[in-house]
Amino acid sequence: MINKLVEKIKKQNAPVVVGLDPMMKFVPKHLQEKAFAEYGETLEGAAEAIWQFNKGIIDNIYDIVPAVKPQVAMYEQFGIPGMVAYKKTIDYCHEKDMVVIGDVKRGDIGSTSEAYAVGHLGKVQVGSNKFAAFDEDFATVNPYLGSDGITPFINVCKEEKKGIFILVKTSNPSSGEFQDRLIDGKALYEHVGEKVNEWALSCMGDDYSYVGAVVGATYPEQGKLLRKVMPKSFILVPGYGAQGGKGADLVHFFNEDGLGAIVNSSRGIIAAYNNEAYAKFGAENFGDASRQAALDMIADINGALGK
């Protein structure tokens, strides 16, 4: 799957992933009203609204953006109907040949991480049958529990040729509280980065590993360092746009081959119609606004990369 991601990024010339984090406040009123008219102001109604919102965006970006990153929390908060919308979104993106990065940030002790890995990236055994429960292509994983929590994911990745992105340096303001603390003169995130590199080298695709890392766009200096620590890992870079990251900050997250990073924007793309720059499209045409915002983001990043 890392090979497919690299190919799509090259073909579309777009090292970009759109975060499908459909908070209700981003869903245009007309979609909310239609969903509530059919299902009431219920969890089912909310799930229908966010699914229709996603569909409108996917239909307008699938030919220019290689990947999406649905944030499962935004679906999970609507309970079972929300999880149904999450699964529908994954399946629909696959129909459109997009790569799906499940932003699930799971991670637990061995046997439990195995269940997460199987449920999100692999196939679960039921009697003599096997089922892919959620079937994302990549998942994000939390490293706090160490190798026991990561190895089961790597095993499933090898079997299914799928991938993970391990949290190394997250984009949020307080990420430094623990991640920046110095251990033997190096920040915790660098130690985690070194382990990511070990894990990465144990399961390589053609040029890049099945094991990638998450490093926030909001920390460009750390990105520059971590790029060197994990040369074979793709870096998933959240924090562009709404969280403050800019194209010019991102150059050092990439390798000299112009690859090695994929930059995420969520609300900057999906709620573009709310942004003054794209207001001319109007809420009815939120998908067109998202497409234009995605094109502008791609141009910004490619410009910074001198492409």
Place this chain on the structure above:
Amino acid sequence: MINKLVEKIKKQNAPVVVGLDPMMKFVPKHLQEKAFAEYGETLEGAAEAIWQFNKGIIDNIYDIVPAVKPQVAMYEQFGIPGMVAYKKTIDYCHEKDMVVIGDVKRGDIGSTSEAYAVGHLGKVQVGSNKFAAFDEDFATVNPYLGSDGITPFINVCKEEKKGIFILVKTSNPSSGEFQDRLIDGKALYEHVGEKVNEWALSCMGDDYSYVGAVVGATYPEQGKLLRKVMPKSFILVPGYGAQGGKGADLVHFFNEDGLGAIVNSSRGIIAAYNNEAYAKFGAENFGDASRQAALDMIADINGALGK
């Protein structure tokens, strides 16, 4: 909810929680066959089997054990039907007046942690209505992202009078890879413990805080230290039984009031019928075996505590 947990522990004289981690290999054959006969060897069939398994255990322990801890990964691996079984389990435990600790180990940047907190402990807004999506009483939370990831949970806890257990020192063999690394002469887990104590003091119940911690039974020395670092936090202690922890190792996880810790056993209780010591019950009577194993665990821990 921490007050209710403390009351129930006192009343039942049982500082014990049963981990409802229904891996298919633990589910007795007769339950699997019945579920598969009705739903086929499908995700629905698996979900029915684990739900009936849980029900059989809950019916046999609810009057002697104060709390359960369903591990969501074991449900999530069966996709949507699995999540339906998770929710049914939570609701059924509430009918039986048990405290439910959702072992979800969630944690993300601010707005995302808020969605997790709302979905698991709070109520989500849909139009003019509010819904509790999963409605656990407590959730486990991962600290790697720092305060941004924790504060949204604390806000919901204050509003709903619910609680969290933050991962501090986990029970698995590789937990030391990052958690034991020294920062200014103290292990990372101790730094996390100090933050847990700060967060804990900011939202107190009567005697204990809404904010607790996870510290593995497999690390008794660390438990002794962390007990002092976080005097007002309940410690959720996994790793008893199958993972190797014993009653005598657990004494120092408790405060002098005989409270402050709740010890989890999962397969040791739910798969007791597979254990030689309880084989006489037979697979048909797996619930009776679980009850006896729970009684023995309570006696072991109370014995060690001199109660």
